[in-house]
Amino acid sequence: MTNQKASLPKSKSRIGVAFTVARIGGFMANISKKKLFKRTENGGNGGGGLGRGRAIASSVDLMRASSPTRLNSPISVSQSPWIFQLPSALNMFDQITTASKGKQIVMFLDYDGTLSPIVEDPDRAFMTNEMRAAVKNIATCFPTAIVTGRRRDKGNEAVLFQPASELLPMIEEVHKTLSEITKSINGAKVENNKFCISVHFRCVDEKRWGALAEQVKSVVNQYPKLIMSLGRKVLEIRPAIKWDKGKALEFLLESLGFTNSSDVLPVYIGDDRTDEDAFKVLQSKGLGFGILVSKFPKETCASYSLQEPSEVEEFLCRLVNWKRSMGALLSKPTLSD
Numbered sequence: 070m071t072n073q074k075a076s077l078p079k080s081k082s083r084i085g086v087a088f089t090v091a092r093i094g095g096f097m098a099n100i101s102k103k104k105l106f107k108r109t110e111n112g113g114n115g116g117g118g119l120g121r122g123r124a125i126a127s128s129v130d131l132m133r134a135s136s137p138t139r140l141n142s143p144i145s146v147s148q149s150p151w152i153f154q155l156p157s158a159l160n161m162f163d164q165i166t167t168a169s170k171g172k173q174i175v176m177f178l179d180y181d182g183t184l185s186p187i188v189e190d191p192d193r194a195f196m197t198n199e200m201r202a203a204v205k206n207i208a209t210c211f212p213t214a215i216v217t218g219r220r221r222d223k224g225n226e227a228v229l230f231q232p233a234s235e236l237l238p239m240i241e242e243v244h245k246t247l248s249e250i251t252k253s254i255n256g257a258k259v260e261n262n263k264f265c266i267s268v269h270f271r272c273v274d275e276k277r278w279g280a281l282a283e284q285v286k287s288v289v290n291q292y293p294k295l296i297m298s299l300g301r302k303v304l305e306i307r308p309a310i311k312w313d314k315g316k317a318l319e320f321l322l323e324s325l326g327f328t329n330s331s332d333v334l335p336v337y338i339g340d341d342r343t344d345e346d347a348f349k350v351l352q353s354k355g356l357g358f359g360i361l362v363s364k365f366p367k368e369t370c371a372s373y374s375l376q377e378p379s380e381v382e383e384f385l386c387r388l389v390n391w392k393r394s395m396g397a398l399l400s401k402p403t404l405s406d
């Protein structure tokens with residue numbers, strides 16, 4: 070499999086949509102996280118009532134938990150009770166297609182960790198040729214949107230909606246400051262996603278994570294219009310506006326004319342905390358299916374799971390084949406023809 074430029078296929082997509090999302094709110098999994106990020110999310114002064122040492126220690130704990138690389142318990146993935154709660158979307162394939170009877174499937178796909186494997190260098194997160202073909206095919210079968218925090222020139226073609234444009238000069242300024250200030254930390258990488266800044270710590274020695282988080286928070290705290298949250302080995306700084314992947318999903322469904330929920334079956338596939346906002350919307354509306362991409366147990370509002378991008382590809386290919394076989398069945402000549 071050869072790596073390719075991280076852009077999506079240009080033609081034949083029913084929507085051809087890629088979506089830049091200014092993220093907010095994140096996925097607050099537990100109380101300590103709420104406390105820790107309170108200052109940054111409120112533009113206030115961080116760590117809640119925690120002392121500085123404890124606040125840094127819990128920052129590091131959260132950063133560690135942001136992208137687990139092993140199971141905490143000694144049991145294997147297949148034995149995990151989480152797997153029972155969150156069955157594989159591949160095993161549940163027939164149930165998913167049955168639920169789509171009389172409805173329009175609309176596909177929502179996250180990019181990093183979903184369509185492309187997680188890699189150390191965010192500039193080298195590419196879709197394989199096979200995944201590219203699968204995405205292209207799925208977009209010919211169903212309305213399809215890529216919902217990502219990445220900037221348009223890093224993998225996407227069209228942007229339907231970009232909130233917070235007036236904050237761009239400020240985001241640019243913060244990007245410069247963060248790039249400068251984090252130079253002292255080996256492996257730290259600051260990425261400018263236009264509407265959000267990502268400070269990556271995947272390649273930073275764990276001993277330096279606390280120092281990095283402190284540096285970033287000290288800058289973000291000077292900007293009340295920005296908040297910070299955690300993704301997979303990444304600190305994300307974004308506008309404090311009411312916009313997230315859940316709102317993006319609602320906006321897209323509405324734009325496509327699917328206000329009547331009985332007509333539509335949205336399927337959202339994502340791996341990260343920001344995707345939880347979309348899973349939550351689907352869950353609360355009793356609409357479609359959220360599919361979490363993860364090998365490890367996680368707290369989630371998704372209904373099903375896929376372990377890694379290669380399983381996402383398999384799932385997309387099965388959907389394409391199913392859709393094509395349905396089309397073939399419908400067009401088969403009958404005796405009366």
Ligand SMILES: O=P(O)(O)OC[C@H]1O[C@H](O[C@H]2O[C@H](CO)[C@@H](O)[C@H](O)[C@H]2O)[C@H](O)[C@@H](O)[C@@H]1O
Nearest residue numbers: 180181187188189191194217218267301302303
């Ligand atoms: O909304 P998404 O498309 O899921 O974007 C979330 C972040 O994705 C990227 O970072 C992640 O993938 C990198 C490449 O595999 C990996 O190195 C990093 O540790 C992950 O967090 C992207 O680079 C970030 O800007 C996005 O915020």
